[in-house]
Amino acid sequence: MSGSFRRLISGRSTAVLLASLGAGTMATGVLLSENGSLAAEAKKKLYPPSSDFPDLRKHNNCMATALTPAIYAKLRDKLTPNNWTLDQCIQTGVDNPGHPFIKTVGCVAGDEESYEVFAELFDPVIIDRHNGYDPRKMTHPTDLDASKLKHGMFDENYVLSSRVRTGRSIRGLSLPPACSRAERREVERVVVTALAGLKGDLAGRYYSLGDMTEKEQQQLIDDHFLFDKPVSPLLTCAFMARDWPDARGIWHNNNKTFLIWVNEEDHTRVISMEKGGNMKRVFERFCSGLKQVEHLIQERGWEFMWNERLGYILTCPSNLGTGLRAGVHVRLPNLSKDPRFSKILDNLRLQKRGTGGVDTAATGDTFDISNLDRLGKSEVELVQLVVNGVNYLIECEKKLEKGQDIQVPAPLVMFKK
């Protein structure tokens, strides 16, 4: 554990102690210890875990698959150090039964410790979502050395744009479902201060969602940078839209190739992108930018949430590990009509989305193609997989153009179980 983290922990305990001695809380102390603890004990007897177990019969998400009455009974009354509960983790999954074809995750973390305190639920969810990756038995490799990437320059007759995104959480502060306004503002402060230290091609500017001018807003919309208040019930039921737009904002460099979202679904979302097919350069900027930001926050005693079981810790279990989605917008007019298209993508461990991002349909023949996996392979490995895969798709497209036949590649092995 780093020195700064230790400092944070002891600081937090002292602060709580001091706060509890402060004015106005004496009455509270009495209220909680007399009525509060009596109420809590009485409630436990009156409402055993079985009375609270959610009705998941119509549900199709990873949480509903994993949660049993026994697990619920064990975890219901536990609290993380930030006093976050299991009910709060699973609320989004209870409220959103899911779709017969699309299996959502159905639970979120409120803080770093959620993954540990509620491991009996999160571990099976992680195994389910991440193709058998077992956090109890395996370790996740982190590798942000962009120099290792090979063949990262795509044929620009086909690839229109390249993009790599991930998320990062600031250790010591609660995650978006749980954070108080003060914590969220602290995240904003830590991140914006750090970003102000970026120089050269990464030098840029922060736009607070609440304070931007109409002109700035229009520009950000035109650049496709602006994010909106979440409307998806997957997010709103997980308490992520509270206090909107307080402490939310967008930072981007002057070149508009490096972009950071602050306090949307994660503390930060980091995006490197540019038009054309130079994935190598996009990934180089991605790695370099991330390392510089990390260095800048460390100078002030902060760090990213990370451990070797789960890699980078993010709000949604689906984004654990690298949190990385590397993708391109690519034209595949012939291949996309071929009945083998889906199988080819599956075997290459790629997914297609519409050009509007997740849950959109493709327009015309242009697809968003990106890696399916997040956890169990490193950043370099995943981007290489996308590079190799997209190059293969382009080869197929060219063959079909010439009337030649294509082959479905052998399925890639994820990792040894």
Next chain:
Amino acid sequence: MAAMKNCHNDYKMKFSVDEEFPDLSQHNNHMAKVLNKDIYSKLRGKSTPSGFTVDDVIQTGVDNPGHPFIMTVGCVAGDEESYEVFKELLDPIISDRHGGYKPTDKHKTDLNFENLKGGDDLDPNYVLSSRVRTGRSIKGFTLPPHNSRGERRGIEKLSIEALSSLDGEFKGKYYPLNGMTDAEQEQLIADHFLFDKPVSPLLTCAGMARDWPDARGIWHNDNKTFLVWVNEEDHLRVISMQKGGNMKEVFKRFCVGLQKIEEIFKKHNHGFMWNEHLGYILTCPSNLGTGLRGGVHVKLPKLSTHPKFEEILTRLRLQKRGTGGVDTASVGGVFDISNADRLGSSEVEQVQLVVDGVKLMVEMEKKLEKGESIDGMIPAQK
């Protein structure tokens, strides 16, 4: 501890008031007008016995800045004790919302239908339907913004027991939202009885749609004149209604039915939440007191376009809504006219205002139809 949602509050105390205080600069609701750093500082360390905190109370008001023309309340109670523990915030809001109602005022409850004068002779050529609704909260359970699944199910179970013991004109059936057949659902929609998962962010941001549709349902009598919603925005919403203008009959059924239900809940040691200062305790401070909205659907095509229409309504202590209910527009000159007040006057008094006011407005409409003036009929402020 399933219902103790926010022990997280203790952890938040390490941050200062300034760091936690919400940005209310864009806001126009009662909570935003009242809340300041002083009040917030006094209340942020407190918690009701079930764990509801001031941040829980105000979340919906923080997330919904409001509208320049419509003043929403911007806060909710999580349990009966919220109104006591967070008095410093809720008393001024109650005063603003309920015409200056003071913390020392007493609220009168009168569900004696015999005290209503008239109300059986509203002209059915104009008054298409009559309806009285209220809400009730069941003592010993926390309210919809806060309750756990176990509690909500307990409320449903008790309600079903109470309602299925009713007989005579009140004999009826319960339809749980989760489990009704398609045919039943169609029928309930056709009858305009079915309520849906809340979509209004005023409600969703207050946590009231959690676990939908678990333990939610609709009960109605065989005659379809007495209807109870279970676990929507309040524990119970009780509605008496029928076509035509016989508000007297509607109100009688309302009072009798309510009293029968209350008897049964009391037998189980779970009477209704009530006190002599705030009357019936409900989730939203706007519904304190009687929680009663008594109203009619009435045809007023001429009167509604008269320049003095709004003023007449205000003087009569009435409000208009569209025929789809709150936040809808009127269709074909038909308006939903109901009492504006909830707290500080009794059920009988409020329904009397509706009966007298609507009678007057129908007479005005008839006068306007004949091309006559209504200037002499404009009432004094009630």
